[in-house]
Amino acid sequence: MNRKEFLIAGSLSAFSVSIFGNVKPKGNDFEGDCETTNDILGPFYRPDVPVRNDLTAKDLKGTVVELKGKVFRGDCTTPIENAMVEIWHCNTDGEYDNESKHFHLRGKWLTDEKGNYSFKTILPGKYLNGSQYRPAHIHFRVTAEGSRELISQLYFQGDPHITNDPWASKKEAERRILPIALEDIHGNLSVVFDISLRDN
Numbered sequence: 001m002n003r004k005e006f007l008i009a010g011s012l013s014a015f016s017v018s019i020f021g022n023v024k025p026k027g028n029d030f031e032g033d034c035e036t037t038n039d040i041l042g043p044f045y046r047p048d049v050p051v052r053n054d055l056t057a058k059d060l061k062g063t064v065v066e067l068k069g070k071v072f073r074g075d076c077t078t079p080i081e082n083a084m085v086e087i088w089h090c091n092t093d094g095e096y097d098n099e100s101k102h103f104h105l106r107g108k109w110l111t112d113e114k115g116n117y118s119f120k121t122i123l124p125g126k127y128l129n130g131s132q133y134r135p136a137h138i139h140f141r142v143t144a145e146g147s148r149e150l151i152s153q154l155y156f157q158g159d160p161h162i163t164n165d166p167w168a169s170k171k172e173a174e175r176r177i178l179p180i181a182l183e184d185i186h187g188n189l190s191v192v193f194d195i196s197l198r199d200n
């Protein structure tokens with residue numbers, strides 16, 4: 001690879017982590033497969049969760065994190081208003097609330113006119129899948145008029161249990177393994193996850 005090719009490859013890889021996803025050169029244009037990939041629903045989905053975006057509670061153990069982002073159409077640039085983003089995850093002991101009327105650590109929220117959503121929740125713990133732990137993850141389901149339903153999961157960078165997990169280790173999960181960022185001067189944490197739906 002000469003210097004020019006190296007620079008082009010470098011700029012493409014920088015591009016590939018943008019909201020445009022895995023952008024491939026095609027002549028002078030770009031052809032993107034930027035939609036968010038799906039993942040398994042898992043056995044712990046519950047319908048009819050409350051509409052709320054603060055999933056924390058007074059006596060809940062765990063590290064608080066803000067999960068936020070935008071929901072886009074299939075072009076990965078047009079924001080979707082009123083997309084329903086639903087999330088569910090386990091507590092720090094790796095347990096889901098599968099029965100209580102409180103629907104702990106489950107909620108759904110509509111995007112605003114700019115496609116933004118946000119949840120205040122805690123970082124999930126881990127649970128066993130057979131003899132090995134699944135990596136920490138947050139399940140989500142996103143629906144919007146004119147788009148296909150998306151069911152997927154996000155994971156966290158640096159998690160040692162990703163490599164051996166049958167789902168998180170898949171190539172298509174790569175862009176769903178996210179950094180946890182220091183949000184502000186007070187040590188608050190955030191995870192930014194932009195979601196692109198496939199058009200109907």
Ligand SMILES: [Fe+2]
Pocket residue numbers: 042044137139
């Ligand atoms: Fe799960």
